[in-house]
Amino acid sequence: MLITDVRETLQRCIDYHGHFCAGQSLGVRLAKKGLELAAPEDLKDLIVFVENDRCIADAVLIATGTRLGRRNLKYVDYGRMAATFINLKNNVAWRVSLIPGEKEKNSGPDAKEYVLTVPDEELLVWKKVKVNLKKEELPGKPLRTVPCSKCGEKVFDGKDFTDPATGEGPLCKACLQGAYYEEAE
Numbered sequence: 342m343l344i345t346d347v348r349e350t351l352q353r354c355i356d357y358h359g360h361f362c363a364g365q366s367l368g369v370r371l372a373k374k375g376l377e378l379a380a381p382e383d384l385k386d387l388i389v390f391v392e393n394d395r396c397i398a399d400a401v402l403i404a405t406g407t408r409l410g411r412r413n414l415k416y417v418d419y420g421r422m423a424a425t426f427i428n429l430k431n432n433v434a435w436r437v438s439l440i441p442g443e444k445e446k447n448s449g450p451d452a453k454e455y456v457l458t459v460p461d462e463e464l465l466v467w468k469k470v471k472v473n474l475k476k477e478e479l480p481g482k483p484l485r486t487v488p489c490s491k492c493g494e495k496v497f498d499g500k501d502f503t504d505p506a507t508g509e510g511p512l513c514k515a516c517l518q519g520a521y522y523e524e525a526e
């Protein structure tokens with residue numbers, strides 16, 4: 342799995358994302374470097390963590406072929422311009438990010454082309470990392486599905502909790518910590 346034709350990949354990203362922005366160029370560059378480093382033979386060996394939900398997220402998913410719903414794309418809400426590429430076969434993981442301060446330099450009108458063509462060393466930082474992936478996080482059939490003892494809804498993939506104060510459980514995250522929504526009338 343390598344990105345050999347950057348412009349062809351970029352075009353597919355633009356088609357999916359809906360506009361051409363520096364984020365598409367950067368996402369393609371992150372994906373290209375990450376795939377080179379992690380070197381998965383095919384998609385089933387690859388897990389990608391993307392660290393924001395802005396433009397680069399769309400480019401990373403198109404350029405790598407990973408998908409949230411296939412569980413090979415993981416979204417972590419860090420608000421950072423970075424992604425981590427894991428080769429499940431040999432457990433090698435690389436985190437690729439933007440050189441600090443690079444965003445400002447790349448925000449001018451020529452940024453899209455600059456980001457697409459500048460050498461790796463002038464745009465990106467890459468570090469070998471370890472990711473503690475639980476087996477419940479991997480693609481495949483759910484290993485654990487339990488009903489929440491409070492709301493009754495099914496909780497998949499070991500995402501249930503026991504209340505540390507009361508011992509009550511299993512509980513979904515919303516029932517334990519409070520939800521992102523409130524019930525309206």
Ligand SMILES: [Zn+2]
Nearest residue numbers: 360362364396
């Ligand atoms: Zn965009």
Ligand SMILES: [Zn+2]
Nearest residue numbers: 489492513516
């Ligand atoms: Zn619940």
